[in-house]
Amino acid sequence: MTNEVLSAAELRARLLRTCQSIIDSCDLLCQADRDLGDGDHGVTMARAFTAAKEGLEASAPVSAGADFSMIGSKLMGAGGTAGIVFGTWFSTLGRTVADRALDAGTLAAGMTAAAQNVQARGKVVLGEKTMFDALSPAVEALTAAVGNGADAALKQAAVAAKAGVDATRQMIATKGKAKTLGERSLGFPDPGAISVALIFEGLSTTA
Amino acid sequence: MTNEVLSAAELRARLLRTCQSIIDSCDLLCQADRDLGDGDHGVTMARAFTAAKEGLEASAPVSAGADFSMIGSKLMGAGGTAGIVFGTWFSTLGRTVADRALDAGTLAAGMTAAAQNVQARGKVVLGEKTMFDALSPAVEALTAAVGNGADAALKQAAVAAKAGVDATRQMIATKGKAKTLGERSLGFPDPGAISVALIFEGLSTTA
């Protein structure tokens, strides 16, 4: 089934699955962060998305914007790099989407604004081996596929995010905890980028 | 060859080999002490017998008594339980043998006095799972075999010391670092007893 507009109920279901998928990936994300950072990315993400999930479960699905905002503020409250970066993403998305119906164009506009805010907050550019290296190509793919509807666009975004993760393997980190590793950061995928791919996978998957 | 009297030169050769044998047993003795104590018995014994060996090497073999005394004071200076206990043994032996020729009777008298002093210093009785459980039977065996000459008596002592080591396996420690282990000390041989057996083996072996 192709959704030209993602209903609040359908989005809610996907968001809940996304939360669960992050929570279930705790060990995987921690291992990725042990290779490059301080080993806690999974713990922080799981804590943040548990709070987000609880927030969703405690409220009725009113609008896409409200759900994104709720998640954004829960992530932001979880602390850590992950909390502020992913929180900025979802908060901006929520603020931009607001109470509009979630069609491909609205989603693309929201994601584009979100990626810009993440970039600004993180003072990050492409190629620094961060989650932005998955987020930015995903948002671009989503925007490029906007004519195919929200569902198809999200699927393209998920593919691009995964490719973005792979691309981070070849990057030398210049932001985050891996920045001091120099060439030793080569060969490992960025943990935050993996989280981005998991999120787009969750958002693009029907039950 | 049976020595009715152990010459100062022959004793010296055996003492040097004994020192070396203890030094070479460092790991074995540490492992035994890890099972029951603080894991350092080999280190202390090796340190003590290295000092003893250096002392011997720096002096001509004048008399058995002098060699025993020299070893005693080197061991005593090495510190630790091993230093004081084995130091007491050799110091007393040296003092008792003094400048007498080392026949079986003199040796037995010296060893008997030494065992008594060790017992007094350690406030230890048989069955407490210490080096005394190898030393005491060894000295008894040596004394019993005194009529067969010094060499044969030392060989009997070595056999008894080994049996003493085995017997410590079945004992619950009530002295030394293992005393708090209770039944957990069962099954392991006492490290100090192993050292005693190594020493009698060294003393009873011709090159």
Added chain:
Amino acid sequence: MSKVKKIFNAPARIVDETLDGLVALSNGAVVREGMWPVLRRSVKRTGKVALVIGGGSGHEPMYTAFVGEGFADASVAGEIFAAPSPDQIAVAARAVDTGKGVLFVFGNYAGDVMNFEVASEILAEEGIRCATSLVADDAAIADPDLKRGIAGAVYQVKLAAWACEHLDTLDEVLAFVETAKKNLSTFGVAVRAGSLPHTGTPTFEIGDDEIEIGMGMHGERGVKRQKLPLADDLTAEITDHLVADLNLKAGDEIAVLLDNFGSATYAELMIVNRKMRMILNERGIVVSRFDIGAYFTCQEMSGFSLSFLRLNPDLKVALNAPAYVPGVGQFGGV
């Protein structure tokens, strides 16, 4: 590989219960701000720039416990190795602001920088002025923007506290600390990683004869790995590096902080201290204050760092001002 065991009730309760433990031992000197992971002096000081410190937990006693005489007005504790969130930081700042603004001192890590930045924006909207003096003392890294904040934080916070106490405006305080920190440099090494209590897994693997040089404080690795050297050679390398970094000359006076990352033994630190003193003596550099202890830790990481602070009359007064925090006791140096 065997798991690292710790004594706790639940990983998610560690930060909370650590704060409660600190309050419990302080005889009323420090309290928590509600249920927040914020520790503050129980008696609110007035008419001064407020000092708020913080960062991820797991490095105790830094930053959490360093609240009290001669140190911060409040600390805010994130989860282990994770920066505190903007709302937590804002709570800490509001609790101690006296109208003269708030100085934040925390380490130069992406997460901390971003979270404190958002908090500052929130507070600015409320009319509370905030300024930040980043701790970025890591001599292993040349680029100033990339320098991490490590154990020199202890000195930087102490100097900041003095400035908040004795200087009038937030701008003056900030200028003092920013100038002071140019004299501060730290270098760390580790032979074994610490582990996150949640996973019990060391944050990095390292060979039986290797050492990580230029170590950070979260188990993120250092700048290079090499064969384990003799203590004297290692100490010489570190000492020379710090002397060069601060461009120290004969006759210079310094304070030295020898920080235990967690499970270094006291003997190791003494062996390092011995050699460092020999080198500094030879060069005519005077150690006029020395602090040794596990002040800024990384769980059970085995390693240490040396921090040098070049002293001048002003910094000497500031550094040697009386300081006492309940969870650590007197901080008077030798």
Added chain:
Amino acid sequence: MSKVKKIFNAPARIVDETLDGLVALSNGAVVREGMWPVLRRSVKRTGKVALVIGGGSGHEPMYTAFVGEGFADASVAGEIFAAPSPDQIAVAARAVDTGKGVLFVFGNYAGDVMNFEVASEILAEEGIRCATSLVADDAAIADPDLKRGIAGAVYQVKLAAWACEHLDTLDEVLAFVETAKKNLSTFGVAVRAGSLPHTGTPTFEIGDDEIEIGMGMHGERGVKRQKLPLADDLTAEITDHLVADLNLKAGDEIAVLLDNFGSATYAELMIVNRKMRMILNERGIVVSRFDIGAYFTCQEMSGFSLSFLRLNPDLKVALNAPAYVPGVGQFGGV
């Protein structure tokens, strides 16, 4: 199993270089007695009973560093986990005897007992009177003869130092310390063993979910092994044990020393402190002094001990007398 790495030059030089490191940081307050492993105050005190402490090394800062105001006149350091030899002990005693005799305070271990005994015999022949107050505070062991000397040593040495300073004769000093120590009890636990630097091998193996209860200070094992409990349950067990051992009642005042064996994290200690306070509060037992730190360690062993000292007016005065040792700093408690 991977080796434990330490930063040193050679195992056989660790004790020596630790002593040199202590002298180097002390600004002249302590010196070595010749080349001996003996640290003493550089200015010889007169007209008082002298206090000499010591034991095997590897537990730093105890005993080695605890020389100075409010602590010992001299310490004598054996090799790691090995008692000092009689001649070393005698050197320490001779260096600080003022004619009024010497009190030895050291732990109840076979090696220490025998070596100090022989030293006392040597010194007696020279006309120096010595007496011994054994540290035997281990609450895990019921039989007084078998009790080991663990972290309560810090308090016992401090009380002994006060007595040496304020009482006239060796007999009076000994009587004071022997009476005082009846109020002292310690209980330790560990989740991971330390290792001897010479071998780099932990002194015992322990399962991924086990804890050793009633732990000693040399890696010799505790009195039992059990599944790792929650921190609160463990703390309750230890606290109850100590309360029973000292027969503490509501209204009693105690001092508490929470000792880090080596690589316990500060957070773990705070979690323990938190629960201990709750239990003591409930029972009406007042903690009027608290000391926390890695004072008596066992290499990188992971664990801690709680020491309770029941206070009375005399012990309070003695325990709270000013104390400062260069290698540790102020020892003032909270």
